Amino acid sequence: MTIILDQTSKSFGSVEVLRALSLEVKPGEFLVLLGASGSGKTTALRMIAGLESVTSGRILIGSRDVTHVLPKNRDVAMVFQSYALYPHKTVFENIAYPLTVRKRPKAEIEKSVRDVAQQVQLDHLLERYPRQLSGGQRQRVALARAIVRRPSAFLMDEPLSNLDAKLRGHMRAELKHMQHELGITTIYVTHDQIEAMTLAHRVAILERGVLQQLDTPANIYNRPANLFVAGFIGSPPMNVLEGSLADGRFDCSAGSFGTASRASGRAVVAGLRPEDGRLAPPGQGQLAGEIYASELIGDHTLVTCRCGGATVTVKADKDFAGSIGQPIGIGFEERAVHLFDKASGERLQ
Incomplete structure (x- = not known):
């Protein structure tokens, strides 16, 4: 599913946090929004999800203008940094929640949850509660809950930032493989250039609400558009x-x-x-x-x-x-x- 931001801006009072952002995310593409704190990347993601209003411009998902459409009617699934799991529900119930609220048949829910749980290697933990899981397992529950209803797009807001370095590396590989297998358009927000360069088909680098460069990781590294990108990408810079x-x-x-x-x-x-x-x-x-x-x-x-x-x-x-x-x-x-x-x-x- 294509996602288009057309001259999209966002202001909070007199403060402009996103300035005329235009980009097109292709069907099945893994696009990473990369930038430091305050660059506008999370605001852009929340606008696509419908969690923030648009000051000017348009947002299209497929051929549909969703600029003023409620979040529940946009057919996107968001994965948060904080996992956002229900502590009183089991892993099975957390994953099943999007299907339960849509009143899907019980047999369909059972099959869908077990299929997705197996895909993210949680099938042996379905009866546990979030407090009984490690950080990596909780993140996989959050991913499974997003996957289970097969949305048009995944929106991910720094989903790996709470994990330790070793687990983060493992989960990067899991995410990349999973997105490739599912073929679902994904927009991923991070401040971590390693995540951006290893995960993305293309990277959009933002600074103070302005798009600095949109290109493949290789082109951004080998032909940075300006001094900001040159200094931001690379370790050491x-x-x-x-x-x-x-x-x-x-x-x-x-x-x-x-x-x-x-x-x-x-x-x-x-x-x-x-x-x-x-x-x-x-x-x-x-x-x-x-x-x-x-x-x-x-x-x-x-x-x-x-x-x-x-x-x-x-x-x-x-x-x-x-x-x-x-x-x-x-x-x-x-x-x-x-x-x-x-x-x-x-x-x-």
Whole structure:
């Protein structure tokens, strides 16, 4: 089922939290709304669900304009961060609730609940109560309750944020597989870029209510639309160096190098992903600096260097043994450099 937001805005009094957001979620697509707190992503989700009114613009589910339609008539299922389970009902009763309120036949409810419970590996826990379950099991009950009535779309508001890191990784894989099997359009809200990059077919990045970029995870990572996206996506984030561009050559306090751009006479910011840099002996490479910190992560070492007035982090081999204060060079393939206009922050083509 297609979901369309057409120039959709939301204001609370004089505060505009979502500004003319337009996007189309394709049938069966897993779209992630990604942003920091206050970016407007949860407000957008709640507007699609009908839990928040629309200040201006339209929302369409399929070919139907649902801008002013009650939540119960939108045929979407929402999964909340807090699980929102009924503590006095068993797992079976919690999952069955959407069918029970619709007065479906008892035999149909029984079969549907048991089928979905098996799908999310809860079939042996149907007689338990939420208080007897782990966080991951409770989240699976919430998912099963959303799945059981086969809605047109799933709306998920940070459903994994209450889980520990190991369980979160497991549940990401479960969610991705489940959504693929069901083929139901899903809009997922998170502030976690790892969730966004691993789950989504496409990611919509929001900042202060404005859409910054809408694209596949690979394109967002490899061709960020602006400096905000470049700094928001990636762990550790992209290194940035301020300098000037003349005849396609970038100059800054830490060094100089050629670029693919032939532009001249403008202040720019050069971006370099940590994995695209390599450490070199002093005097070699395009940048000169000294080691500021070294952190063994496991399969690699993060080496942060002071280069002029900036810091540059490089992913080095796990056996790297440099010491703090040691002079160092940093080299890279010049085609790996991203260029942004300093004034606007927009990517230079």
